[in-house]
Amino acid sequence: MKFSEIAGHSDTISSLRALADGGKIPHALLLTGISGIGKFRVARAFAQYVHCSNHKDGDSCGVCPSCLQHQRHNNPDLHFVYPVVNKEKRRISTDYIDEWKDMLDNWSYMPPEKWNDIISAGNSQPAILVAESEEIIAKASLSAFQENYKIFLIWLPEKMRPEAANKLLKIIEEPFEDTLFILVSNDDSRLLPTIFSRTQRFNMRPLSGKEISRHLAQRRGVESNLADAASRIAEGSVARAEELACHPDEIMEFSSLFKEIMRMAYALKAAALKSLSERCAAMGREKLLRFLAYCARMVRENFIYNLSLPPISLLTPDEEEFSVRFAPFIHEGNVEGLSNEISRAAADISRNANGKIVMFDLLLLISQWVRLPKPTALPL
Numbered sequence: 001m002k003f004s005e006i007a008g009h010s011d012t013i014s015s016l017r018a019l020a021d022g023g024k025i026p027h028a029l030l031l032t033g034i035s036g037i038g039k040f041r042v043a044r045a046f047a048q049y050v051h052c053s054n055h056k057d058g059d060s061c062g063v064c065p066s067c068l069q070h071q072r073h074n075n076p077d078l079h080f081v082y083p084v085v086n087k088e089k090r091r092i093s094t095d096y097i098d099e100w101k102d103m104l105d106n107w108s109y110m111p112p113e114k115w116n117d118i119i120s121a122g123n124s125q126p127a128i129l130v131a132e133s134e135e136i137i138a139k140a141s142l143s144a145f146q147e148n149y150k151i152f153l154i155w156l157p158e159k160m161r162p163e164a165a166n167k168l169l170k171i172i173e174e175p176f177e178d179t180l181f182i183l184v185s186n187d188d189s190r191l192l193p194t195i196f197s198r199t200q201r202f203n204m205r206p207l208s209g210k211e212i213s214r215h216l217a218q219r220r221g222v223e224s225n226l227a228d229a230a231s232r233i234a235e236g237s238v239a240r241a242e243e244l245a246c247h248p249d250e251i252m253e254f255s256s257l258f259k260e261i262m263r264m265a266y267a268l269k270a271a272a273l274k275s276l277s278e279r280c281a282a283m284g285r286e287k288l289l290r291f292l293a294y295c296a297r298m299v300r301e302n303f304i305y306n307l308s309l310p311p312i313s314l315l316t317p318d319e320e321e322f323s324v325r326f327a328p329f330i331h332e333g334n335v336e337g338l339s340n341e342i343s344r345a346a347a348d349i350s351r352n353a354n355g356k357i358v359m360f361d362l363l364l365l366i367s368q369w370v371r372l373p374k375p376t377a378l379p380l
């Protein structure tokens with residue numbers, strides 16, 4: 001991966017490049033930001049840059065032996081660490097190396113749910129186990145095979161079991177001279193504070209709609225209207241935008257289901273809400289979570305629309321048509337309640353709660369909130 005292959009993030013890339021060029025690479029870096037914006041791609045490109053001895057135009061050369069090994073994911077001084085499930089005597093990253101290469105080659109924006117699929121995690125939550133930390137310490141104590149640095153790229157350090165993290169503290173604090181840890185986190189609030197405080201942090205922002213739309217059109221050959229619509233809905237995540245652009249039907253399905261739910265909720269049609277909640281539950285967990293994210297976004301966007309602030313509103317033309325009528329029902333008296341109920345339902349679903357029950361509860365709560373009259377402003 002070269003820097004030139006990355007959409008957006010030019011500020012983070014310049015800072016990283018400056019650290020490497022100045023010979024001032026800290027021994028532990030943390031790249032953090034929401035899922036799907038390309039943080040791991042930046043980490044991979046940086047590792048390749050650090051190892052490449054043939055820099056060209058501020059980038060790795062892409063053709064030296066070291067760059068070629070990076071592209072094949074087999075540079076002996078680049079170690080990947082990632083959450084796995086403990087099964088069939090497989091419990092550390094290298095036990096899952098084939099699946100990992102598949103992920104890097106085909107899902108380089110690293111959607112965690114895709115990783116769960118690839119390793120058939122089922123209902124178990126992948127984690128970085130203590131055996132992994134022992135492996136890292138063993139590898140770190142050897143000197144680099146061929147490069148200036150041994151690099152450990154740790155994906156989702158927040159999934160480290162506390163005992164695994166504690167084992168790594170010392171080595172992250174006082175690593176061997178030639179060792180570099182790059183942690184790539186989707187949620188750094190869940191990192192152990194002791195790990196967090198030992199890293200130099202880079203907060204990476206979601207990409208702008210324009211950056212994503214350009215990426216889809218230029219790199220994925222997506223037709224420009226679709227690229228624009230997908231980039232609006234994706235909220236900064238390239239992974240999400242790519243998925244939407246590949247499955248445009250899902251956007252239409254979500255949009256019509258959302259409208260129907262809101263109509264029935266407002267009319268308090270309990271039987272209809274029951275059958276809608278069953279339709280939602282039948283989506284399965286991952287799709288249902290995407291749908292709930294869509295609902296949360298629609299509530300937020302309609303509230304903004306209602307405030308007559310179209311410049312920050314991200315609605316697509318089709319959604320806007322619906323919002324002309326619907327937006328007045330989302331106001332300061334219920335926007336927070338609705339958003340909270342939706343995120344609580346999403347949290348329950350991701351913990352494997354029964355979809356039908358969670359969704360029926362949610363739709364009934366939505367109907368209470370959405371029927372709440374707009375509070376009248378008190379005179380000043």
Ligand SMILES: [Zn+2]
Pocket residue numbers: 052053054055060061062063064065066067
């Ligand atoms: Zn090179």
